[in-house]
Amino acid sequence: MEKTLIFGHKNPDTDSITSSIVMEHLERKLGNNEVKAYKLGKVNKETEFVLNYFKVAEPETLESIEEKANVILVDHNTFSQSIDGIEKANILKVIDHHCITGFETANPLFYMAEPVGCTETILYGLYKQHDVEIDKTIAGLMLSAIISDTLLFKSPTCTEKDVQIAKELAKIAEIDIETYGMEMLKAGTDLSDFSPEEIINIDSKKMEANGVNMQVAQVNTASIEEVLKDQDKLENVMQAFMKENGINLFVLLITDIVNSNSEAIVLGDRTDIAEKGFNKKIENNRMFLEGVVSRKKQVFPILIEFAK
Amino acid sequence: MEKTLIFGHKNPDTDSITSSIVMEHLERKLGNNEVKAYKLGKVNKETEFVLNYFKVAEPETLESIEEKANVILVDHNTFSQSIDGIEKANILKVIDHHCITGFETANPLFYMAEPVGCTETILYGLYKQHDVEIDKTIAGLMLSAIISDTLLFKSPTCTEKDVQIAKELAKIAEIDIETYGMEMLKAGTDLSDFSPEEIINIDSKKMEANGVNMQVAQVNTASIEEVLKDQDKLENVMQAFMKENGINLFVLLITDIVNSNSEAIVLGDRTDIAEKGFNKKIENNRMFLEGVVSRKKQVFPILIEFAK
Numbered sequence: 001m002e003k004t005l006i007f008g009h010k011n012p013d014t015d016s017i018t019s020s021i022v023m024e025h026l027e028r029k030l031g032n033n034e035v036k037a038y039k040l041g042k043v044n045k046e047t048e049f050v051l052n053y054f055k056v057a058e059p060e061t062l063e064s065i066e067e068k069a070n071v072i073l074v075d076h077n078t079f080s081q082s083i084d085g086i087e088k089a090n091i092l093k094v095i096d097h098h099c100i101t102g103f104e105t106a107n108p109l110f111y112m113a114e115p116v117g118c119t120e121t122i123l124y125g126l127y128k129q130h131d132v133e134i135d136k137t138i139a140g141l142m143l144s145a146i147i148s149d150t151l152l153f154k155s156p157t158c159t160e161k162d163v164q165i166a167k168e169l170a171k172i173a174e175i176d177i178e179t180y181g182m183e184m185l186k187a188g189t190d191l192s193d194f195s196p197e198e199i200i201n202i203d204s205k206k207m208e209a210n211g212v213n214m215q216v217a218q219v220n221t222a223s224i225e226e227v228l229k230d231q232d233k234l235e236n237v238m239q240a241f242m243k244e245n246g247i248n249l250f251v252l253l254i255t256d257i258v259n260s261n262s263e264a265i266v267l268g269d270r271t272d273i274a275e276k277g278f279n280k281k282i283e284n285n286r287m288f289l290e291g292v293v294s295r296k297k298q299v300f301p302i303l304i305e306f307a308k
Numbered sequence: 309m310e311k312t313l314i315f316g317h318k319n320p321d322t323d324s325i326t327s328s329i330v331m332e333h334l335e336r337k338l339g340n341n342e343v344k345a346y347k348l349g350k351v352n353k354e355t356e357f358v359l360n361y362f363k364v365a366e367p368e369t370l371e372s373i374e375e376k377a378n379v380i381l382v383d384h385n386t387f388s389q390s391i392d393g394i395e396k397a398n399i400l401k402v403i404d405h406h407c408i409t410g411f412e413t414a415n416p417l418f419y420m421a422e423p424v425g426c427t428e429t430i431l432y433g434l435y436k437q438h439d440v441e442i443d444k445t446i447a448g449l450m451l452s453a454i455i456s457d458t459l460l461f462k463s464p465t466c467t468e469k470d471v472q473i474a475k476e477l478a479k480i481a482e483i484d485i486e487t488y489g490m491e492m493l494k495a496g497t498d499l500s501d502f503s504p505e506e507i508i509n510i511d512s513k514k515m516e517a518n519g520v521n522m523q524v525a526q527v528n529t530a531s532i533e534e535v536l537k538d539q540d541k542l543e544n545v546m547q548a549f550m551k552e553n554g555i556n557l558f559v560l561l562i563t564d565i566v567n568s569n570s571e572a573i574v575l576g577d578r579t580d581i582a583e584k585g586f587n588k589k590i591e592n593n594r595m596f597l598e599g600v601v602s603r604k605k606q607v608f609p610i611l612i613e614f615a616k
Contacts, residue, residue: 099416105407106609108465113419129437157416301414 002070004092007038007062007083008119009076011204014047014148014188016040018141019074019119020059023095026123027072029132035072038062040083044202046188046220050144053184054137065089075119077103080206095122098296101207117162118149124165139172147181148188151220154260155294185257189221196233200241200252207300209307212270213246216295216303218253224263227254228286231265235285238267249273249303255293262289270307277302310378312400315346315370315391316427317384319512322355322456322496324348326449327382327427328367331403334431335380337440343380346370348391352510354496354528358452361492362445373397383427385411388514403430406604409515425470426457432473447480455489456496459528462568463602493565497529504541508549508560515608517615520578521554524603524611526561532571535562536594539573543593546575557581557611563601570597578615585610 006023008016020037027035037059043051051058065071065085072093078101079086093110094103097119114122120142127134134142146166150158153166170177191199204217221227227234238250248270255262264287266274271282280287292298314331316324328345335343345367351359359366373379373393380401386409387394401418402411405427422430428450435442442450454474458466461474478485499507512525529535535542546558556578563570572595574582579590588595600606 097416099413100408100419101412103411104409106612108405108407108423108604109421110423111408111419111421113417115416115418296416304414 002034004032004035004070004072005038005062005065006035006072006074007040007059008074009081009205010040010083011201012039012041012043012047013075013203014044014050015119015145016075017043017047017059018050018145019095019123021056022120022123022138022141023072023074025138026127026130026132030130036060044188045190046148046184049184049187050141050148053180054140054144056137056141074123077101077113078207079103080208095119095126097122099300114161115159117155117158118146120145121159121162121165124169134169134172136173139169140175143169143173143175143177144184147177147184151255151257151260151293152178152181152185155297157294157297185220186222189219189257191219191221191227196230196237199227199230199234200237205295205300206245206247207304209304212248212273212307214249214251214270214273214300214303214307215241215245215247216251216253216299218255218262218295220255220257222256222258224254224256224261228263231285234265235267238265242268251299251303253289253292253295253299257293260291260293262292263287264289264292273303273306277306310342312340312343312378312380313346313370313373314343314380314382315348315367316382317386317389317513318348318391319509320347320349320351320355321383321511322352322358323427323453324383325351325355325367326358326453327403327431329364330428330431330446330449331380331382333446334435334438334440338438344368352496353498354456354492357492357495358449358456361488362448362452364445364449382431385409385421386515387411388516403427403434405430407608422469423467425463425466426454428453429467429470429473432477442477442480444481447477448483451477451481451483451485452492455485455492459563459565459568459601460486460489460493463605465602465605493528494530497527497565499527499529499535504538504545507535507538508542508545513603513608514553514555515612517612520556520581520615522557522559522578522581522608522611522615523549523553523555524559524561524607526563526570526603528563528565530564530566532562532564532569536571539593542573543575546573550576559607559611561597561600561603561607565601568599568601570600571595572597572600581611581614585614 006020024035024037039059067088069089071089074095077096096113200217207214242250249268252265253262314328332343332345347367375396377397379397382403385404404421508525515522550558557576560573561570574590
């Protein structure tokens with residue numbers, strides 16, 4: 001039997017990495033042994049912390065895929081966020097919690113999406129549905145992703161279901177959510193050995209709407225000022241990235257995970273979309289977005305709506 | 309609370325109509341009373357038979373929708389097969405068993421697809437998951453759709469899951485699958501009061517691939533010869549339809565439900581796609597497709613692959 005490759009999006013976050021591992025585990029429990037979890041890029045500091053904590057090996061990096069390769073996508077569906085050549089793969093399953101854009105298949109498939117805060121919340125349901133036991137390690141990975149995606153339940157993407165399931169998982173993993181969660185999130189804010197190029201690529205997503213190419217990157221921090229010390233350098237690499245990739249609007253969200261706000265660096269020839277969308281003036285190439293922590297729920301829908 | 313509209317695809321078949329009704333029933337059982345099933349067009353003879361048999365009223369026809377209307381799509385996801393203006397609706401849920409094409413949302417949503425023969429097979433799983441009782445009438449509607457979509461389990465789209473669930477449903481509905489199924493399918497082949505224009509619209513779907521516009525219509529019959537008596541008239545209305553809608557390839561599948569084969573009338577400026585795809589010559593504008601009964605699994609994937 002041919003191998004099935006499981007992976008999340010480029011610039012992987014904790015949800016993409018852990019969901020790949022957790023999905024591989026589920027498939028094996030259901031008797032499909034020809035599956036393997038991969039990652040599409042370097043894991044971030046937060047994910048590194050999680051994998052070390054639960055003593056789980058990092059998935060290998062997937063460099064390319066063959067035509068007609070069997071794949072399972074987790075935590076994404078948009079082809080531009082996936083591996084190059086994905087449009088020629090045989091997509092068997094998608095487990096995701098994002099809006100659906102730029103997704104096409106020639107064949108019917110298994111597609112499970114729910115408007116919840118984290119892919120792991122959906123995977124939890126699949127484990128339950130198939131009566132597969134969630135052990136301590138799997139519970140820890142799932143819980144970490146929920147904490148990560150919902151910023152400890154503070155993100156507006158967080159649903160009651162995410163909270164309930166996180167509590168269940170914390171019991172199994174024998175973990176105190178607040179203590180572990182803060183430690184994990186803080187590990188992710190350590191940007192000390194990242195170059196400006198790397199910072200804008202830690203968690204960066206592209207979206208196209210009405211012919212406007214928009215890139216929104218996000219970094220979490222405990223101190224916005226600390227990150228802004230390098231504003232000039234960040235702007236330089238953002239400009240270079242835009243030129244190389246034909247981007248019309250680049251937003252770098254610097255998200256304060258302690259106070260749940262974001263400062264955004266906004267560049268490009270279509271910054272008017274951000275000004276109109278958030279009804280704010282850009283000053284010094286920046287915009288303070290009070291209460292904004294979710295790119296998916298508080299940034300992309302607005303930019304898409306105002307991209308004309 | 310605003311009303312949520314539930315509907316299947318244009319040129320509705322038994323699955324689209326019954327799934328809308330069954331989904332409305334499920335939503336109400338789950339406490340969402342502001343829902344209503346609709347249809348996008350006239351019901352066919354087979355569906356009429358089913359609704360009469362189980363004494364269920366036809367859903368009202370939905371003529372148009374407002375911007376931002378809350379909708380649940382069943383049995384389809386492709387916008388061109390849905391109501392005009394669907395791209396501006398607020399799609400809350402999709403329950404479907406087709407490939408995903410031309411589907412986009414600005415917000416995350418509930419999306420449940422499985423590569424099974426019928427939408428009702430997926431809905432059965434949702435009823436089970438939420439512990440909602442399937443009564444005699446609901447079971448009868450679900451079973452009818454499975455029989456319809458799988459042509460009494462003979463279609464290659466039919467999975468083991470469809471068969472198992474159909475057997476469960478037959479017990480609840482107290483129905484003999486073979487006897488009822490044949491009677492129901494034959495009711496659907498009664499084309500006596502359909503004009504040629506109506507015949508090519510009974511179950512017609514459009515697909516676009518690599519800039520080629522393809523239309524594949526299907527009619528079920530107990531006698532291919534009977535339908536071919538009107539080949540000239542059918543070709544005339546197909547030609548008119550292609551001209552009006554800019555279609556490059558029109559395939560009318562005349563499917564023999566007793567012997568599980570199809571005769572196809574193939575017209576347009578890109579009939580080469582069908583000839584290459586099925587590796588057969590078109591003679592007298594026709595092509596015999598042995599064992600072909602499923603547009604979704606045996607026709608569209610081939611046409612899409614060979615559309616260059």
